[in-house]
Amino acid sequence: MQHTRLRFPPSPTGYLHIGGARTALYNWLFVKKTGGRLVLRIEDTDADRSTEESISGIIEGLEWLGIDWDEGPYFQSDFSADHRRAAEKLLQEGKAYHCFCTREELEQKREAALAAKQNVGYDGTCRELGEAQVEAKLQAGTPAVIRFKVPERQGKIGYDDKVLGRIESSYNEIDDFVIVRSNGSPLYLLCNVVDDIRDRISHVVRGQDHMTNTMKQLLLYEALEAPVPVFAHMPLTLDTKKAKISKRSHGEIVAVEFYRDHGFLPWAFNNFLVLLGWSPGDDREIFSKEELIEAFSLDRINKSASIFNYRKGDPKFFTDPKAIAINEHYLRTMAVEELAPLVKEVLIDDGLWHNDYDTGLRQWFFDTIDLIRSRFHVLTDFASMGRAYFSDEFEIEEKPLNKNLLKHPGLKQWLPELADDYERLSDFSVEETERLARACAERVGVKPGVVINGMRTVVTGQLAGPSMFDVLVTIGQQNVVTRLRKTPQLFP
């Protein structure tokens, strides 16, 4: 096979959402798999809607995901001369024509057709205009768009889709479509093809919502006498109500940056995304980058749409449970050395970072991460639920406060007493701290759990956590003593 060349062509009219990210990922995987090249092309021909902010957001999103490209970013607007030249060529060769129908006329016809339950679509009014008529209107300065003239042929046009198989459509089902606006600027259908030809794109991997565009673009490739790339149409991602996910109706929950800001691991998110419409054919679900590239193939992409299982207002899952599960899996199984830099960023953001964690306390930092990570879902949990490990200023949660502390008024005395015992300890170890805690419980006549969980509340502010004595040793003798002595302050 010749070198594969693929492209990711976002339109910069909003943030990078999960549908776009998944498209980018599939393109990227296929490129890596085949040793090809990925082109990033910003399709900014809609000047009214394109923004700088969106461009940088999309690029940041791709960078966060680790989806890199080999060429670009190219900007479609830089190639408008190419697009115009192509349109001119089609006009010259009689493969396109000027259309003088106004927006208003078209809109009226469209609505009338819809109302009468008739077929909507361009009726070809200007298709057969005589040369003289056209010339006259043009001379008079009548605004005109350029429409592609769909060949009058019997039969069907089609292509072999890599995921869907043979796809065909009758020529007469395809309307003459606009390729250049009346203000002279070329439109998507044309630009996209001209750019793909120039960029020598070999495979077009995009959503199934482009299937009708593909039929039209096939005609453009033919008219422009260029080889047709391989097409692969990916299934769409729908919401739980089976509507196409979009920025407009779903907001930040479908934005890639939301997942970055909520403590997702970039690769875990890719791993989740790839499974939305693709599987390796066996039971594997967790892949390293290398494994996924090796396993990926276009023909194992699903045909049917998948649902992004986000349930608004769900108290337990703030996004698709599977996405969280995959993130958790990585969070607790990846090498601590790889996780630590990501935790560091989160701690820095929350003002909890100490430079010692990179030097003298490096091993302590690693051990602490390892100790607490099995209960966490996302990176930001290290700064919230894990706050007491990195700072003396943390909140005592209400539930453990009531259940594990206030319910046992004796703890007001017992815990400071235990603090005294701990302070005298020359060997502040798991074994010794446990021995003294149990002795304390026995002395005052309560179950060890009362003392232990009371201590957990005071020392970590949390209802649950790792083995308490591991926690004590991790947090350190002096801090533990200080925190235990503050116990009375927590009682009303």
Next chain:
RNA sequence: GUCCCCAUCGUCUAGUCAGGUCCAGGACACCGGCCUUUCACGCCGGCAACACCGGUUCAAAUCCGGUUGGGGACGCCA
């Protein structure tokens, strides 16, 4: 209204092309148990699906037809 695509547990899916090994496998979620000072992790177990109707066949989740359902497109957006 027209055209196109799709259809297996609640969700992501394996199995469909080459029909039998599938009274349908895995994962997430959920439920139960073990572990335990708590909560997790981990481990064990459970619940749960071939949309429907016909046809072909000794045999259909798998092939064919239809029905229903869902999605997409039909823009001087991309």
